[in-house]
Amino acid sequence: MTTRRGFAIGAGAVAAGVVAAPAVGRSQTQKWRMVTSWPKRLPGPGMSAERIAERIRVLSAGRIEITVHAAGEVVPAFEVLDAVAGDVADIGHTAAFYWQGKMPAATFFTTVPGGLTPGEHVAWVDAGGGQVLWDELYAPFGVKPFMGGNTGVCMGGWFRREIRSLADLRGLKLRTLGLGGEVYRRLGATPQTTPPAEILVSLQSGVIDGAEFVGPGTDIALGLYRVAPLYYYPGFNKPNGTGECIVSLKTWNALSDELKAVIAHACAAEANYALAEMERLNAQALEVLVNEHKVKLVAFPEDLIVAARKQANEVVGELAGRNAITAKVYASYTAFRERTAPWSRISIESVLRARGT
Numbered sequence: 419m420t421t422r423r424g425f426a427i428g429a430g431a432v433a434a435g436v437v438a439a440p441a442v443g444r445s446q447t448q449k450w451r452m453v454t455s456w457p458k459r460l461p462g463p464g465m466s467a468e469r470i471a472e473r474i475r476v477l478s479a480g481r482i483e484i485t486v487h488a489a490g491e492v493v494p495a496f497e498v499l500d501a502v503a504g505d506v507a508d509i510g511h512t513a514a515f516y517w518q519g520k521m522p523a524a525t526f527f528t529t530v531p532g533g534l535t536p537g538e539h540v541a542w543v544d545a546g547g548g549q550v551l552w553d554e555l556y557a558p559f560g561v562k563p564f565m566g567g568n569t570g571v572c573m574g575g576w577f578r579r580e581i582r583s584l585a586d587l588r589g590l591k592l593r594t595l596g597l598g599g600e601v602y603r604r605l606g607a608t609p610q611t612t613p614p615a616e617i618l619v620s621l622q623s624g625v626i627d628g629a630e631f632v633g634p635g636t637d638i639a640l641g642l643y644r645v646a647p648l649y650y651y652p653g654f655n656k657p658n659g660t661g662e663c664i665v666s667l668k669t670w671n672a673l674s675d676e677l678k679a680v681i682a683h684a685c686a687a688e689a690n691y692a693l694a695e696m697e698r699l700n701a702q703a704l705e706v707l708v709n710e711h712k713v714k715l716v717a718f719p720e721d722l723i724v725a726a727r728k729q730a731n732e733v734v735g736e737l738a739g740r741n742a743i744t745a746k747v748y749a750s751y752t753a754f755r756e757r758t759a760p761w762s763r764i765s766i767e768s769v770l771r772a773r774g775t
Contacts, residue, residue: 452485455512457639461639462636463636467663495613498510515527539568546754562666567663570633571658572658573651578627601733604733635703649714
């Protein structure tokens with residue numbers, strides 16, 4: 419099976435070919451609208467959307483030009499799926515777990531609490547059967563899904579006051595989404611589905627007491643440290659952060675095989691690049707947050723982690739009984755996690771422990 423590296427190399431080859439391609443007349447250009455769930459040019463997912471649009475333009479030799487719209491410019495952040503499925507837009511950039519109310523299995527294609535790490539998740543989608551299931555899940559909704567970015571390992575959240583024990587979570591209004599939000603609810607917090615662009619204002623006004631979003635490289639751009647200076651880890655709620663690019667099936671099916679390959683290459687190249695870029699940005703932003711903005715990094719108390727692990731297993735396990743397609747995705751995902759866990763422990767975990775820093 420083709421690897422993500424192969425996709426990236428292939429994308430580079432296509433791009434090289436574009437240089438020698440004949441000019442394409444304006445009459446042949448398709449004008450697409452991309453709607454997103456992100457503030458304009460937000461580091462991480464917002465920039466992934468911009469880069470995908472530009473890659474598609476270059477790789478298609480100008481045959482597809484995409485205008486990128488931030489959340490709220492055309493549709494709200496959480497209506498991207500409906501917009502692409504309903505011909506309001508040709509393409510969207512978002513996160514799959516926003517659609518878990520419509521299709522519970524969608525959350526597996528972003529992240530689940532206690533689930534696959536970024537590398538493991540890419541392996542499942544690209545080489546472990548995940549993409550086939552993703553296509554099957556989304557077909558009834560009229561869209562074709564791709565991995566279109568990754569923000570990497572996420573953080574546990576920003577809090578205005580210290581969490582010394584599990585009991586301190588109880589009653590807190592916390593911006594949190596996906597199954598991680600359900601875990602937080604069972605731990606005693608009250609989840610809030612606040613759009614990314616509204617998180618800071620909600621913290622400032624006291625509408626919420628804390629918020630989890632992504633990781634340092636993206637969170638710093640939202641300015642959450644100004645009002646919630648306690649930054650908790652680990653991100654048990656979201657161990658991965660796959661971005662989703664969705665294309666209208668009506669638009670997709672009308673494309674030539676060549677242009678379909680262009681879309682696939684553009685998304686794959688971005689998923690590969692974004693994960694690398696976020697490793698750099700997260701490390702850089704964490705240093706700035708701690709040294710310049712005096713953010714306090716805090717590990718969640720052990721009793722909270724133990725309780726979260728138990729709740730995560732229950733929450734994810736309950737999905738299997740929702741419907742047939744969810745059961746299929748759950749079985750594939752959990753089987754892959756079981757197969758990769760021993761290797762991850764003796765490779766990544768043990769190497770980090772041996773490295774010491």
